[in-house]
Amino acid sequence: MSAHSEVVPSDLLEHIHATKGFMPEDEGELLHNVARRQLPQGPFLEVGTYCGKSALYLGGAAREVGGTVFTVDHHRGSEENQAGWEHHDTDVVDPEFGLMDTLPFFRKAIARAGLEDQVIALIGRSTTVSRWWRTPWQGCSSTAGTARSRPKRISPAGRRGSPLAASW
Numbered sequence: 001m002s003a004h005s006e007v008v009p010s011d012l013l014e015h016i017h018a019t020k021g022f023m024p025e026d027e028g029e030l031l032h033n034v035a036r037r038q039l040p041q042g043p044f045l046e047v048g049t050y051c052g053k054s055a056l057y058l059g060g061a062a063r064e065v066g067g068t069v070f071t072v073d074h075h076r077g078s079e080e081n082q083a084g085w086e087h088h089d090t091d092v093v094d095p096e097f098g099l100m101d102t103l104p105f106f107r108k109a110i111a112r113a114g115l116e117d118q119v120i121a122l123i124g125r126s127t128t129v130s131r132w133w134r135t136p137w138q139g140c141s142s143t144a145g146t147a148r149s150r151p152k153r154i155s156p157a158g159r160r161g162s163p164l165a166a167s168w
């Protein structure tokens with residue numbers, strides 16, 4: 001357990017541990033801390049939801065201090081999540097379309113944690129969402145980019161000085 005983990009409530013940690021995903025605990029705790037500080041001033045925008053692991057850290061902060069987290073993903077996976085790549089998980093493939101669909105996993109994770117009022121999914125490409133997004137965010141984190149596909153444009157409307165945490 002790291003030095004920051006006391007700030008993440010234990011009930012939330014149980015849900016986080018039970019959720020598929022890639023957010024390391026120390027980065028998640030940092031995200032949780034930053035979100036707790038920023039959310040009272042306005043929404044937090046996440047790019048790269050996957051099954052909701054990082055969104056749980058953010059949503060937990062929103063539950064504590066008030067506020068709303070928007071999380072953007074097309075839910076079809078990044079390049080490294082596709083079949084044949086290192087981070088592929090056959091559990092998240094929709095058999096009807098033969099494509100990844102992490103949205104149902106996200107929904108269950110957020111509902112189980114009781115965070116449906118705090119964490120709002122935006123389902124689509126970041127490039128499409130960013131064309132229409134005009135709300136200044138108070139914090140933004142992105143885990144959507146990969147080594148080969150660089151992070152996409154996120155939002156033209158972030159307040160100057162708002163924290164941007166990016167991991168790719």
Ligand SMILES: C[S@@+](CC[C@H](N)C(=O)[O-])C[C@H]1O[C@@H](n2cnc3c(N)ncnc32)[C@H](O)[C@@H]1O
Pocket residue numbers: 020021022023047048049050051052053054055072073074075076077078102124125126127143144145152
């Ligand atoms: C590494 S995973 C995110 C991990 C997640 N934050 C967690 O805590 O486990 C990257 C996600 O970004 C999404 N993604 C990649 N490029 C995207 C884009 N241009 N727009 C929206 N989502 C994107 C993928 O579908 C995938 O679910």
